[in-house]
Amino acid sequence: MSDAHTGSAAGFDYVAYLAAKRVVDDASFAATPREFCVQHLAAITEPSLLELGAGIGTMLVRLLAAGTLRRARYTMLDADRGAAARAHAWLGEAVAELGLRLEGAPGRAQIRGPEVSVELRFVEARLEDWLSSAETARADLVLAHSFWDLVDEGTLLPRLWSRVAPGARYWFTGTFAGETRVAPAHADDAAVWSAYHGSMRARGGPRHAAALRRALLESGAEIDAEGPADQRVSPGPATRPQSRFVGFILDTVECEPAVGAALGPERLEAWLSRRRAQLAAGTLAFEATQVDFAGRAPLR
Numbered sequence: 310m311s312d313a314h315t316g317s318a319a320g321f322d323y324v325a326y327l328a329a330k331r332v333v334d335d336a337s338f339a340a341t342p343r344e345f346c347v348q349h350l351a352a353i354t355e356p357s358l359l360e361l362g363a364g365i366g367t368m369l370v371r372l373l374a375a376g377t378l379r380r381a382r383y384t385m386l387d388a389d390r391g392a393a394a395r396a397h398a399w400l401g402e403a404v405a406e407l408g409l410r411l412e413g414a415p416g417r418a419q420i421r422g423p424e425v426s427v428e429l430r431f432v433e434a435r436l437e438d439w440l441s442s443a444e445t446a447r448a449d450l451v452l453a454h455s456f457w458d459l460v461d462e463g464t465l466l467p468r469l470w471s472r473v474a475p476g477a478r479y480w481f482t483g484t485f486a487g488e489t490r491v492a493p494a495h496a497d498d499a500a501v502w503s504a505y506h507g508s509m510r511a512r513g514g515p516r517h518a519a520a521l522r523r524a525l526l527e528s529g530a531e532i533d534a535e536g537p538a539d540q541r542v543s544p545g546p547a548t549r550p551q552s553r554f555v556g557f558i559l560d561t562v563e564c565e566p567a568v569g570a571a572l573g574p575e576r577l578e579a580w581l582s583r584r585r586a587q588l589a590a591g592t593l594a595f596e597a598t599q600v601d602f603a604g605r606a607p608l609r
């Protein structure tokens with residue numbers, strides 16, 4: 310999710326959050342942007358991919374699991390200190406479940422298996438800083454999942470395009486589109502989400518799908534495919550990753566000072582207790598609106 314929804318409060322288990330989010334996101338991708346990228350990758354013998362805000366590597370595993378990547382060079386970029394080591398640890402187990410091996414060390418590794426050979430590099434840097442470095446990326450495809458609502462897309466996209474091959478493809482997925490809903494309804498839902506979304510806007514401006522769409526067009530990029538990619542969790546057992554994901558979202562709501570300020574501690578506590586009880590009983594549904602885009606970097 311648009312993170313937007315990931316408070317980074319002390320004690321927040323980011324790896325567990327992203328692993329649970331992966332399961333929810335697996336069902337969320339818009340078909341036409343995905344097909345645009347799958348076809349592009351299929352036409353290149355050994356594509357180079359650059360993923361921004363790559364986290365623990367869920368997108369890479371998704372592409373491997375779908376058989377979309379076999380021989381490739383894959384660069385993961387993430388600002389989080391220690392991200393390379395965390396990704397290495399998580400990827401080792403995740404690719405083993407696909408019958409593949411992770412070799413090498415955090416930062417520079419290889420994923421090997423029958424018909425699979427991926428050269429993996431991890432760059433621990435803020436995109437803003439990486440774009441100021443001397444490095445360029447001969448990326449055939451730039452990926453960013455649940456990322457653009459965290460940064461200033463208007464200034465970063467033109468700088469990004471100047472660092473990748475003209476006409477490189479992009480697949481920007483899971484960008485928050487402004488609505489979060491949980492059901493059954495509660496009298497304080499509107500107050501909670503209004504304060505919560507307001508705090509996102511206060512932190513970063515209206516950084517969601519509409520802003521990304523505008524910034525893509527202003528940067529000279531082509532949008533070849535787009536579509537809704539909402540995260541949806543139906544009521545169901547509390548032990549599922551999907552329910553753990555919703556639990557993380559409730560934790561981030563709890564940690565957001567603007568929500569406490571708007572509702573006061575008692576009303577917020579009552580709302581959270583009701584929601585957590587519903588989650589434990591398997592009766593809570595969750596939805597967050599998102600959009601996926603795919604297309605081409607400017608030809609310059």
Ligand SMILES: C[S@@+](CC[C@H](N)C(=O)[O-])C[C@H]1O[C@@H](n2cnc3c(N)ncnc32)[C@H](O)[C@@H]1O
Nearest residue numbers: 312327362363364367387388389435436454455
């Ligand atoms: C919501 S997480 C998504 C991670 C991954 N794409 C996924 O969906 O599992 C956003 C990631 O972007 C990274 N990030 C945030 N701001 C960044 C920046 N300015 N430059 C590079 N990475 C950044 C965070 O460290 C985090 O790992």
